[in-house]
Amino acid sequence: MKRDWDRRTCARRGHVTYAPTEPWLNERLRTRTALGEAWRCLRCGDFTLGEPHGTGKAEDAPLVPRGKALRDRFILRLLAVERLVRGALIVLIAYAVWRFSNSQTAVQQLFNKDLTLLRPIAVHFHYDLDHSPIVGTIQKTFSYHRSTLVATAAALLAYALIEIVEAFGLWAAKRWAEYLTVVATAAFLPLEVYELTEKVSYLKVGTLLLNLLAVLYILLAKRLFGLRGGAAAFEAERHGASLLEVETSAGALTTDGAELPAARGESVGRGGS
Structure with missing residues (x-):
């Protein structure tokens, strides 16, 4: 199911490829075919023919949302x-x-x-x-x-x-917009409850439920106000889902058992999305 989100997004927006300058990681993301070189997409993981969209150190690679992060972004954009x-x-x-x-x-x-x-x-x-x-x-x-x-x-x-x-902040997946949405929406919840005591309607009930779900979802999914580990845990979760992070972890040991830089705690893939 996770890969469905990834491939669906790639089908609509195109693949994202990157060539790390680290030789051992470069080889993990590249393959040679009869039609030429192909690179693994950082979002869906499929190989795509052609030159990579970017190159440089692994730590400068774009952090491409994939899997759960893509689903969360889709929900946030609906709210936006x-x-x-x-x-x-x-x-x-x-x-x-x-x-x-x-x-x-x-x-x-x-x-x-x-x-x-x-x-x-x-x-x-x-x-x-x-x-x-x-x-x-x-x-x-x-x-x-x-x-x-x-x-x-x-x-x-x-x-x-x-x-x-x-709306614009949520569309761009800005964390300050998530805080603003939670605070502003929660501030009006007592007023919506009071309106229901005056007169009940399907529209008022639906609006109240939608706002309650939005507040709870953003609070928990985005780990706001220190919930579920806070911002540090959220960033760790995002980086852990990165394909480049996965490939780095998988290749943390060379064939002779020696530790590569990533295995010693050096970060990779810390660019923007």
Whole structure:
């Protein structure tokens, strides 16, 4: 299953090959075929024909996400899309509130005019507009001061910006974005619970569950706030899944039993993804 994630990503984005300058490790990642030289992909492990995409010391090789790291990145990017869509919607709502604050009287007059026209139809269908919760909520907004509406629009815009920053950070797999997402999402969980005590709906329940799962997943999978060993354990897990790390460990001893540099604790593959 792990290799499925790797190969699927390579099929979409292409292989990643690298030629270490260390001769013993270079030979482990290279093979010769009738069609020419082939190099092992650092993501899926398959050999691919052609020149390597990079060369240099093993410690300068790119740390290519693979296996569980790829799955985690896929989930984070789903969350990033959800945050971006939510942020865009909140921006639109903030803009609507601001526009309403500038033309509150005109909108109220238009609403009252439409309400008068709809009243005979409502009576025909035995619907009491005077005691309608929806109509009452709309009419209540007309009593808000303009300063209150402007402050509400500003607060909504600030919240939307946080969501958008989270989205871009999660998409790029930035650790600060994972912390921001957990803190910001957890901060609003009590409000979501309170809203459920006022009125239960499938949307509110679904949103609460999604946010709870997102917080728990990021906390545990990314080992935030020292959980499950913290950042050190997370980095060790990432490096341990690196193909170059695996190959280095596998070749840590030469054929005559002598230790190679990697077996003495020298690091490899510490570049960026």
